[in-house]
Amino acid sequence: MALKVKADFQKVKKNRIFQDVVDQIQEAILNRTLRPGDMLPPERELRETFNISRGTLRESLRVLEQKGLIEIRLGTGGGAMVKNAGTEQLTETLGLMIRSGTLSVQDIGEFRQGIEGQIARLATRRATPEDIAILEDLVENARVKTSQGAVEAFLDIDQAVHKEMGRIAGNALYQYAAQVVHDNIRKYYDNFLDFTQKRMEENLLDLQRIVKAMQDQQPREAARIAEQHVSRFNERMLKKESLGH
Amino acid sequence: MALKVKADFQKVKKNRIFQDVVDQIQEAILNRTLRPGDMLPPERELRETFNISRGTLRESLRVLEQKGLIEIRLGTGGGAMVKNAGTEQLTETLGLMIRSGTLSVQDIGEFRQGIEGQIARLATRRATPEDIAILEDLVENARVKTSQGAVEAFLDIDQAVHKEMGRIAGNALYQYAAQVVHDNIRKYYDNFLDFTQKRMEENLLDLQRIVKAMQDQQPREAARIAEQHVSRFNERMLKKESLGH
DNA sequence: CTTTTTGAATGGTTAAACCATTATTATGGT
DNA sequence: ACCATAATAATGGTTTAACCATTCAAAAAG
Structure with a gap:
């Protein structure tokens, strides 16, 4: 399992902030800046990176999870892992x-x-x-x-x-x-x-x-x-x- | 556009509460208790129905939205509308x-x-x-x-x-x-x-x-x-x- | 009667705290 | 030295209470 990856995320502006965050992370995954197996930073860290609240960030993560792009695990060493796009x-x-x-x-x-x-x-x-x-x-x-x-x-x-x-x-x-x-x-x-x-x-x-x-x-x-x-x-x-x- | 519908939701218990809520609403949609065009109650009302926080409820709504089961609109008269499952x-x-x-x-x-x-x-x-x-x-x-x-x-x-x-x-x-x-x-x-x-x-x-x-x-x-x-x-x-x- | 203004309903966002789960580390007994 | 157990810390999950932004409809103004 790979470690955290720096992906040069940017601060947001659009109507639905969580959607903008979804788009940015999705883009990073699709252009291989983030690869299957990579871990996203912890929520509290991502929150600061995007300069949004944790609640909004979590809405983004729910969407990405439902799209099948990430998988989230609990506990120490847990977090959001980039997934292979499957069926x-x-x-x-x-x-x-x-x-x-x-x-x-x-x-x-x-x-x-x-x-x-x-x-x-x-x-x-x-x-x-x-x-x-x-x-x-x-x-x-x-x-x-x-x-x-x-x-x-x-x-x-x-x-x-x-x-x-x-x-x-x-x-x-x-x-x-x-x-x-x-x-x-x-x-x-x-x-x-x-x-x-x-x-x-x-x-x-x-x-x-x-x-x-x-x-x-x-x-x-x-x-x-x-x-x-x-x-x-x-x-x-x-x-x-x-x-x- | 139909009005709000009573769907006999139940209080939750599982590991991920939002997932339990997703399952309940999805089931109501699939068994036609809720039909395309129906509006879900406002977030603040659903929150009370399920006895969960608004943040958790909103994570559920994000998932349902991404699944294509509901569509959410802003402003007065807005809210979550049940959608036809499309492509x-x-x-x-x-x-x-x-x-x-x-x-x-x-x-x-x-x-x-x-x-x-x-x-x-x-x-x-x-x-x-x-x-x-x-x-x-x-x-x-x-x-x-x-x-x-x-x-x-x-x-x-x-x-x-x-x-x-x-x-x-x-x-x-x-x-x-x-x-x-x-x-x-x-x-x-x-x-x-x-x-x-x-x-x-x-x-x-x-x-x-x-x-x-x-x-x-x-x-x-x-x-x-x-x-x-x-x-x-x-x-x-x-x-x-x-x-x- | 039409236009403008205002207000209320609704989703979107923030903040800070606490809970639950899990892996690691420290502890203690053998 | 080794193994089992307990404490610790990191991480996602949830709650609360407030405020912001958008939209529609009703009230006010012309």
């Missing part, structure tokens, strides 16, 4: 939009379908022989779990395959999108406590066919199967939901 | 991730390409004859602007076509994704001050071919052309960027 905020905001009815679960499932298809397509184009080998190992592992009837282990591997394909696709935004969507739809999928042997075999076949298509350099085919794969989840989910009414 | 927060967060280097412009361009393709595909499947007619009108309008050499007007219509197709696709998440990505990439596209007559004709042809594919019920073809359409922007953008180095 938590995207995930949370999307979750808010779902809960507030702005988005439907169906929308998200359909979106996920397209995203996973595109990832499969890009991954097929960009996969190296080593990448394919990794996927083959995972799928072989999944085959073993399937023959053992180990549902939980199979689902873990299924997820690992999706994650690995995201890496191979080589586009961070697709990876984030897949993760955010998955995190927000997981609680609906989790109603699949009746994940039977037959379903497991269906899904295993999907994985095998996707990797085969990647080996054969058939991006369109890989995308098609990946979409179908997600589609199967979506259909079950929607059927369950309609039964719940 | 501003997604747009801002994505912007932060770009600026902090977590995402590259190339990633976003490629993502946009896939999104617009999927929208074109879905829109083709779901378009009614009336929808097609609207698109035809827009494209005809674009043709006129092209023949007049009216670049700005053409770009406005191009955007309107994309927006309309998003509506036809019927998936709010795809629409949001397209908007968020577009908002974050616009400043890079805006370097196209050299949008020539030839480019305009190229793009007009794309639009005409997309609508044709939709009429012919060819979702794959529509998606392919839409992707190509975006791809053309991306290539120019990347070429510009590399020249800038």
